[in-house]
Amino acid sequence: MTDAAPEGVRSTPHGPSYQGGGVDLLLLSGFLAVAAVYVRAIAFTPVEAVQGPAQKILYVHATSAFVALYLAFALLAVCSGLYLWLRDEKLDRVAESAAEVGLAFTTVVLITGPLWGKPIWGTWWTWDARLTATLFLWFLILGYLLLRGAVEERAMRARYSAVLGLLAAILVPFIHLSVYLFRTLHPMPIVLKPSAPSMPTEMQATFFAGFFAFALLFAGLLRARYRLATLRDQVLDLEESH
């Protein structure tokens, strides 16, 4: 993220390297890595004995959850906090990009989860602690993006969304605590709870390759989205200066 011009010099078109198109190599390699993981997961990884082919969704589901929670949401929270302190527009743009890409990954988690849950648990949805927490994380990110869309003025939008991003980070532990407590007091009729069986090495390799591939895809998407935000702000600056 070295492409933003110093404040005030934006009106002169200074050419960051990505202007004028070209191939986003990071994003491309992200997509290629994910495709490679798919191929490996489908063709070169053994089928799980009990769950059958349904288990293969793990390579998409758990990896997306990891990206959404530990990369996207963490980045959103950290950048929100730092923005209120440093007031750097770049941080706001990173937070914005992390939220949007994070929403995409959280949506993937929420779609692949039920797809797996139906054949394995026998139900699309259950109010299990993890499911509830993920759903509310999704609501939080959605609310964050709605708030961004509803504020016209840039500085105000940055401040408001930073406040919300920071408070959401404080809220997440509370949601976790309460949904876990809810579940322990009201056990859910889950036929089969996925324990953590020791995976064969082939599966582990695919699994970890999946983490890497999705993290790479996240980085690619985040950078592309960040560049879009930068260009949009530059256009706005140009419009304002004329």
Add this chain to the structure above:
Amino acid sequence: MPDITVALPAPLVPRPAPAATPPGTLRAAWLVARKDLAIEFRTRTAFFSAMVFALLGITIFYFAWDATAVAAIDLAPGVLWVIFTFSGLLGLQRSFGVEQADRAMDALLAAPVDREAIYLGKALANLLFVVGVQVIALPAVALFYNVPLGDVWLPLAGIALLAAFGIVVVGTLFSAMAVNTRLAELLLPMLSLPFFLPVVMSAAQTTARLLAGRPVAEAWPWLRILLAFDLVFIVACTLAFPYTVEE
């Protein structure tokens, strides 16, 4: 959603004493709260709408379930907390909405008081608003759902107060933000409700145990979450509020 535009009565503008020393944070907060309550007391629009909304909600809920299948005592905590949450939102929307008229918010911000005091005052007025609705709705649920409050009314009132506190501290901050957005009052529930989840869960679970005659100790894990939420968010929101009203 009642859109109230009330001109600020002149004598109610918080003015410092003749000595011209600005009031301290708590005193300023009290002045802001008193101003809001005076507006509410003179118009009574929001309170009556929230009260009627609560009573209507309680009656509609009754017909939404089969009385032979679900015992009233099992339903009451849920009804109570859904009603409290939504009628609370009605009051919270009004909180900064009243400052829109004649750009009263600018005058409030220009006053020589801490921004935190404005937030605390608004939150205090909202707390009294929500508690006022609870004072009506709680007996109404007891009456309509035939729930004997008997000797649990005191702990129940305590939980209602703690939960109202949690709802109000977060909701007041979001009200200050939502009022300046294009979506205005539509945004407030979308921002607030995920934050109300731990509060409503704790309060409803505790209420259910109290109404079922279980010892309070059984609800202690829930109470702990509620208390921690109140403490953490009153601090976080008080510190965050100045960022939402900067010029």
